[in-house]
Each structure stands twice: as C-alpha cells, then as structure tokens.
Amino acid sequence: MDPVRNPYAPGAGQRPPELAGRDGELQAFDVVLERVSRGRPERSLVLTGLRGVGKTVLLGALRSAAVRRGWGTGKLEARPDASLRRQLSAALHLAVRELGVEGVAARERDHVLGVLRAFAERDAGTGARLRDRWQPGIDVPAVPGRADSGDIEIDLVELLRDVAGLAADTGRGVAVFLDEMQDVGPDDVSALCAACHELSQERLPLVVVGAGLPHLPSVLSASKSYSERLFRYARIDRLDRAAADLALQVPAKDEDAAWTEEALAAMYEATAGYPYFVQAYGKVAWDVAPTSPVTADDVRVAAPEADRELAVGFFGSRYERATPGEREYLRAMADVEEPATDADPVPSVPTSAVAQHLGRKPQSLSPARDALLKKGLVFSAERGRIAFTVPHFGRYLRGQA
Incomplete structure (x- = not known):
C-alpha cells in the first residue's frame, strides 16, 4: 500500500495515531x-x-x-x-x-x-x-x-x-x-x-x-x-489483545484500509502487545502489503524486516553502549533467562545464576552489573535478582549468539 499514507509511528516518545489501552x-x-x-x-x-x-x-x-x-x-x-x-x-x-x-x-x-x-x-x-x-x-x-x-x-x-x-x-x-x-x-x-x-x-x-x-x-x-x-x-504494561487490535485498526480505517482477523492474531503473536513493537511491525506490514486488507501472509513477510530494524535501532543501539565485560553479563542473563509467560512477562534471573553460568564469583561481576544498572539496561526489582529493562532483549541476544 501507499507508504506515504502509512499511519503507524514507531519512534521514541512519538505519539501513535491511536493511543489505545490507556x-x-x-x-x-x-x-x-x-x-x-x-x-x-x-x-x-x-x-x-x-x-x-x-x-x-x-x-x-x-x-x-x-x-x-x-x-x-x-x-x-x-x-x-x-x-x-x-x-x-x-x-x-x-x-x-x-x-x-x-x-x-x-x-x-x-x-x-x-x-x-x-x-x-x-x-x-x-x-x-x-x-x-x-x-x-x-x-x-x-x-x-x-x-x-x-x-x-x-x-x-x-x-x-x-x-x-x-x-x-x-x-x-x-x-x-x-x-x-x-x-x-x-x-x-x-x-x-x-x-x-x-x-x-x-x-x-x-x-x-x-x-x-x-x-x-x-x-x-x-x-x-x-x-x-x-x-x-x-x-504501564503491554496492551491486551483488544487494545493492540485497536492500535492497528483505527489508524488503518482512517486511511480506508483494514486488517484481517488472522493478520491481527499474527501481529499480536509477533509483538506480544508491546506498543512500540505494534507500531514498528505495523509500519512494515503496511508497506509490504500490496492491497487492503493486510493479511497474515503480509505480516509473515514483514516480520524479518521489522526484526532487522529493531535489531539496529531498538536493541542494537542499547547493546552497543555496553563494554565487552558488560555484554558478557548481558549474554549470560539471556542464557539463563526463563521464557516469558502471561503470568510473568518480565522474567528476572538470580544474579547467582549469572555468576554460575560464567564460572565466576558473584562479587567479581558486581562492577559490570552496577554499570548496567546505571546505563538503564537492567534493573533490580528485588534483592539478588536482575531483569532487562527492554522487552524481548534476551530473545534478541540469544538470536545474535
């Protein structure tokens, strides 16, 4: 479809055309x-x-x-x-x-x-x-x-x-x-x-x-x-299925376009309802779709390109801020991280498990962990556990490995 009329807006702090779920x-x-x-x-x-x-x-x-x-x-x-x-x-x-x-x-x-x-x-x-x-x-x-x-x-x-x-x-x-x-x-x-x-x-x-x-x-x-x-x-959490659908459907309707039900389901599976991902995947899916409505096949064709863009602009830019020692810590976190679930969409990992995975003493990893905390790449919501501040960051790191 016409990329000039593409309504989706992935950007840092950029308001989407439909502020759904808030x-x-x-x-x-x-x-x-x-x-x-x-x-x-x-x-x-x-x-x-x-x-x-x-x-x-x-x-x-x-x-x-x-x-x-x-x-x-x-x-x-x-x-x-x-x-x-x-x-x-x-x-x-x-x-x-x-x-x-x-x-x-x-x-x-x-x-x-x-x-x-x-x-x-x-x-x-x-x-x-x-x-x-x-x-x-x-x-x-x-x-x-x-x-x-x-x-x-x-x-x-x-x-x-x-x-x-x-x-x-x-x-x-x-x-x-x-x-x-x-x-x-x-x-x-x-x-x-x-x-x-x-x-x-x-x-x-x-x-x-x-x-x-x-x-x-x-x-x-x-x-x-x-x-x-x-x-x-x-x-402020990810959108539920109904809100994620609205975030895609309302802007499309304003441009006389639509999404099939199967395409919406494929989008939610790919984005897990995270608003930035909804906009990023939606923008690429619109561009690759030849005509309205956007179909599940269009989403499957768009997904690799959207993943590549996210790997550079959303994930990669953050990874590049880390030193080699900090990247080692991030990759170890990704390796020991449990899969996200609906009950636990932001899985945390024990700092002791990261140290064990690297074959190091926990005290020796404190400088890397503290630096990552200051850079906003990880956070600690409870003592002895650590988690990524960016959704799907562990999945990205495992894919890079």
Whole structure:
C-alpha cells in the first residue's frame, strides 16, 4: 500500500495515531486534576514500566489534559549526570508563563519568577560562568533569601510552595512532568519527595507526574519511607489483545484500509502487545502489503524486516553502549533467562545464576552489573535478582549468539 499514507509511528516518545489501552490512566488523571482544583487532597502520580510500553507518550497525553484545563505545565527528562535544580527551573519557568496571569496578579508572578531565578542561580556561580551555565530568560531580579539556601530540600519546598500559591490565586494549578525519574540523584529525589509531601499536606494545587523503569518505586522508597503513600503508582504494561487490535485498526480505517482477523492474531503473536513493537511491525506490514486488507501472509513477510530494524535501532543501539565485560553479563542473563509467560512477562534471573553460568564469583561481576544498572539496561526489582529493562532483549541476544 501507499507508504506515504502509512499511519503507524514507531519512534521514541512519538505519539501513535491511536493511543489505545490507556483510557483508565487518562480518566484517573482527569479526576486528580479536578480534585486538586477544588482543594481536595490528592497524591502525585508515578508511571512505571519497561522501555517501549509508552510511558513517555502517556506522559505527554497527561500533560495535554492539564493544558486543556488551563494549568501551567512543564516537562523535563532527568539525567544521571545533571542536577535537578537547573532542569526543574526551566520546567517551572514554562509552567508559570503558561498560567498567563495579568493585572494585580502579575506582581505576584514577578515575585515567584524572582524566587525561581534565585533557586536556579544558587549553585550556578557568578560572572561569565553563570552566563554560560544558565540563561533563564527571566527579566526580573532574583529574590534573595528565598529558595536559595543551597540545601536542595529546603529550597525546593519553598519554591514549589510559591509556584503553587500563584496557581491557587488564579484558580488553576501546576503540573510538573518528570521523565526517566529513576535517574534523579539521591539528594534531589529526597527533596522532591519532601516537597510533594508538604504540598499535599497544605492542599496546594501542584502535582508531580513521574515516569520511570520498574524499579522506580524502590528508588523513591529508599529516599523517603513515606513515598509509598505519597504517590499513586500506575504500572504501564503491554496492551491486551483488544487494545493492540485497536492500535492497528483505527489508524488503518482512517486511511480506508483494514486488517484481517488472522493478520491481527499474527501481529499480536509477533509483538506480544508491546506498543512500540505494534507500531514498528505495523509500519512494515503496511508497506509490504500490496492491497487492503493486510493479511497474515503480509505480516509473515514483514516480520524479518521489522526484526532487522529493531535489531539496529531498538536493541542494537542499547547493546552497543555496553563494554565487552558488560555484554558478557548481558549474554549470560539471556542464557539463563526463563521464557516469558502471561503470568510473568518480565522474567528476572538470580544474579547467582549469572555468576554460575560464567564460572565466576558473584562479587567479581558486581562492577559490570552496577554499570548496567546505571546505563538503564537492567534493573533490580528485588534483592539478588536482575531483569532487562527492554522487552524481548534476551530473545534478541540469544538470536545474535
């Protein structure tokens, strides 16, 4: 069929034409926004899941919902080598601008922007060094003595309280969307939890929506024991068969095309319902299909090409980031990994089994394992066990061997 009209969109964080299977999360967030706007108690939200399940896409959809209600929003992506202070400053600056306050409230807005500038510049240095490190675009002077103590926990609580107070004066709220939340540093994540705790107690209209890998809840719990009650956790998983079918059928229908029932079944068998795989296989199947409807034979012809593209762009790019010693550890994980099942779609393996497979002592493999954890290629949801952050990564490695 015409590749120009191909509706499928495999890409990092790229919203698919049909956001299937996420209605529950979208509706729940609408309730959060309404409750917070009315001054009712509500928790911030944390989305967890493997790579390729659509966390970033869902984060964008939730942000759009907040924008439609007139909230101020800001989004940032945490990096393990960067302080939260500067990135959060840029996100909150955008959120304050989106509130669009005027008149008398503009004076309060300028005060909040001054506090925000003081917060951002606290660790930035002075003179030329300051200009090189941060260009906030805030044309009001910094407010001394507020959110600039140098203690990130104290400063963040003061800053978010002022930003939320400004939002409350407008009758709206502020939502901060934080992707790759597991990469926030220990001090910063502790400060963020403390700030969310203060805001929830005071019922101020500011919520944080974080997204990260499956071990993110344990990262938050290690930071603050009350984080288990501070956030509402939502596990973002692969699509069920009905949702996966919708993700393929609705975009095709918009282009006057269709899929046979047998083709949909073959697609689900190939993709296991993972949203990124659904888009990747769907795009290739559309291109190889001569006419509508797409058939099971078209899917079988498309599968090898889709696998090759995934091997380079989705799996291979991650594998290339690993050192030879880390790749040895990854291959050993793949060799001892149990097959995925419906009950356990993300199989984990004992670290002792990896060591035994390699004929090494577990302590000697700790550097490789820790490096893989920092690179986000594996995660540890419980002590003594390890799993891939990317679905089907073990299958890919076994195929390469």
